[in-house]
Structure formats: structure tokens, C-alpha cells
Amino acid sequence: MSDTTQPRRSTRQQAAVANQLAQLPDFVSAQELHAQLRDEGESVGLATVYRALQAMTAEGQIDMLRTEDGEAIYRACSTTHHHHLVCRECGRAVEVEGPAVERWAEQVSAEHGFTDAHHVIEIVGTCADCRTV
Amino acid sequence: MSDTTQPRRSTRQQAAVANQLAQLPDFVSAQELHAQLRDEGESVGLATVYRALQAMTAEGQIDMLRTEDGEAIYRACSTTHHHHLVCRECGRAVEVEGPAVERWAEQVSAEHGFTDAHHVIEIVGTCADCRTV
DNA sequence: GGCCTAATGAGAATGATTGTCAAAATAGGC
DNA sequence: GCCTATTTTGACAATCATTCTCATTAGGCC
Numbered sequence: 152m153s154d155t156t157q158p159r160r161s162t163r164q165q166a167a168v169a170n171q172l173a174q175l176p177d178f179v180s181a182q183e184l185h186a187q188l189r190d191e192g193e194s195v196g197l198a199t200v201y202r203a204l205q206a207m208t209a210e211g212q213i214d215m216l217r218t219e220d221g222e223a224i225y226r227a228c229s230t231t232h233h234h235h236l237v238c239r240e241c242g243r244a245v246e247v248e249g250p251a252v253e254r255w256a257e258q259v260s261a262e263h264g265f266t267d268a269h270h271v272i273e274i275v276g277t278c279a280d281c282r283t284v
Numbered sequence: 285m286s287d288t289t290q291p292r293r294s295t296r297q298q299a300a301v302a303n304q305l306a307q308l309p310d311f312v313s314a315q316e317l318h319a320q321l322r323d324e325g326e327s328v329g330l331a332t333v334y335r336a337l338q339a340m341t342a343e344g345q346i347d348m349l350r351t352e353d354g355e356a357i358y359r360a361c362s363t364t365h366h367h368h369l370v371c372r373e374c375g376r377a378v379e380v381e382g383p384a385v386e387r388w389a390e391q392v393s394a395e396h397g398f399t400d401a402h403h404v405i406e407i408v409g410t411c412a413d414c415r416t417v
Numbered sequence: 418g419g420c421c422t423a424a425t426g427a428g429a430a431t432g433a434t435t436g437t438c439a440a441a442a443t444a445g446g447c
Numbered sequence: 448g449c450c451t452a453t454t455t456t457g458a459c460a461a462t463c464a465t466t467c468t469c470a471t472t473a474g475g476c477c
Binding site: 292293295297298328329330331332335353354 | 422423424425426427428433434
Binding site: 159160162164165195196197198199202220221 | 453454455456457458459464465
């Protein structure tokens with residue numbers, strides 16, 4: 152049960168989702184993405200959009216995170232490993248890196264006998280713009 | 285909308301929620317908290333549990349964050365801050381601390397003008413027991 | 418005690434997400 | 448190009464946390 156990453160079949164629908172996502176600068180929810188595709192005539196079933204997003208997330212091709220109210224949002228992601236600093240008011244997200252943290256995570260995992268470790272870090276705060284309101 | 289913190293009326297139910305939360309070392313979902321209260325005979329309506337948790341979160345008395353699958357979980361603020369190292373096979377979780385990471389998170393937030401920042405770190409790996417299977 | 422108003426609770430409503438399963442599409446061998 | 452085994456799709460039902468509704472109950476205060 153290793154990550155034998157068996158490639159999925161390539162279909163019009165999956166391509167449409169990947170394409171749309173690649174052209175969007177910001178995070179979108181599955182629902183929004185589905186609506187956009189429909190508006191562009193590239194109609195894809197809602198369940199299929201969810202499945203495509205799940206698959207791409209599992210394969211690490213896109214980033215997924217949660218809004219303050221629990222909705223999952225997705226975005227095409229640069230190949231570099233990074234984390235997010237999200238504003239709890241406006242949802243604006245900043246990508247941040249932290250080599251020190253990467254090392255810490257590796258070390259902690261190793262100390263406890265864990266292998267093949269991945270980690271997720273989310274920092275939520277109030278950004279300067281929202282604070283001054 | 286400053287912290288005019290107009291005090292809510294104090295009721296048995298709110299006290300029960302606050303109390304229960306104060307005695308739990310870790311995050312719990314509203315559903316779990318509701319079940320626990322029921323089991324202890326201190327029955328409180330589910331909607332009321334949600335309302336109490338919302339109010340306490342708004343007043344900054346407790347922390348709220350989201351699990352990977354979007355469920356809201358809550359914890360009394362005073363608990364020692366720590367993170368989790370979770371096995372992807374058996375679900376076993378180890379609590380870990382990392383002062384360096386805490387400092388890093390604070391620093392990154394400040395650099396980008398974010399205030400009042402909280403963070404969540406989850407490390408997922410395969411533990412020694414599950415690897416040897 | 419009695420009044421005013423906020424808080425409660427039971428259940429309905431909401432809304433994102435996931436499951437179901439027959440029909441359609443893909444990859445590969447011929 | 449054609450056929451077949453398998454995967455993927457899509458419409459809709461099902462799930463499940465969370466919120467809403469509204470009649471009833473219970474604080475706070477005189």
C-alpha cells in the first residue's frame with residue numbers, strides 16, 4: 152500500500168478541472184469551480200469535480216485548505232513546499248517557507264520512529280488591513 | 285465592535301460547557317462535548333452547545349480550529365500548547381512540543397503584519413509498529 | 418413576587434460533501 | 448479500426464455538521 156500512484160485515466164473532465172484551476176490565481180471552492188466550468192460550457196458533474204480535486208490533492212498537485220467556516224478551497228500550487236498564513240477575516244493567504252520548521256518536523260518524526268512523514272502547518276491571524284477596520 | 289464584551293446571562297448550560305471544556309486536555313468537537321455532557325447527566329441541548337462554543341470563541345475564551353475533514357474542534361485556551369504526530373495507518377497520536385516552531389510562527393506572522401495569530405501543525409507519518417507489518 | 422428579555426431545546430432546514438449505480442468513455446490488444 | 452475489460456462519469460439520494468425557528472423557560476432587576 153505504498154504510494155504506487157497509479158495514474159488515472161485522462162478524461163475531458165479531469166483536464167477541464169486541472170485547466171481551470173491552473174488559470175485561477177486564488178483559492179476556489181469545489182462549488183465555485185463547478186459553476187465556472189458550467190458557465191464556460193465545459194460542463195462537468197459536481198461529484199466529478201469533487202473527485203478530481205480529491206485525486207489531485209492526494210497526488211500533491213494542488214493545495215487544499217479550509218476557510219474559517221469549514222469549506223474546502225483549492226488552488227494550483229507551485230512545486231516548492233510551503234505553508235500558509237491566512238487572515239481569519241478576509242481569507243487572504245500568504246505563502247510562507249520555513250526551512251527550520253521542515254527540519255524540526257523531520258527530527259520530531261524520526262525521534263518517535265515515524266517514517267515517510269508529511270506535515271501541514273497553518274497559521275491563522277488577523278491581517279493588517281482587517282485590523283484597522 | 286470592540287470588546288465591549290457584553291456579558292451573557294449566566295446559565296447552568298453555559299457553565300456546564302465551560303466546565304467540561306476546562307477539564308479536557310485536548311480539542312473536542314461540539315458533538316463530542318454534547319455527548320459527554322449527556323453521559324454525565326448534565327444534559328444540554330445540542331444547539332445550545334453550539335451557541336455556547338460560538339460565544340466563547342467570539343470572546344476569545346477558547347480556541348477553535350478545523351480538522352482535516354472540516355469539523356470544528358474547540359479547546360480551552362489555558363491548556364499547554366502542543367501539536368500532534370499522527371500515524372497514518374493506526375491513527376496513534378503522539379503529542380509533541382516545539383518552542384522553535386512557536387517562535388517561527390510568531391515571527392512569520394509579525395513579518396506579514398498579522399496579529400493575534402494561532403497556528404496548527406500536524407505531522408502525519410507511518411509509525412514503527414505499522415511499518416514492520 | 419413580577420416583568421422584560423435573553424437563553425434554551427426540539428426539531429426542521431441548510432448546505433457542503435460523499436455514496437450509489439447504471440451508462441458512457443478510455444486504454445490496449447487484436 | 449474494432450472489441451472488451453475497467454475506469455470514470457453524472458444524476459440523485461444520503462450523510463452529517465451546523466444553523467435556524469419559535470414556543471417555552473429562566474436570569475436580572477425593580
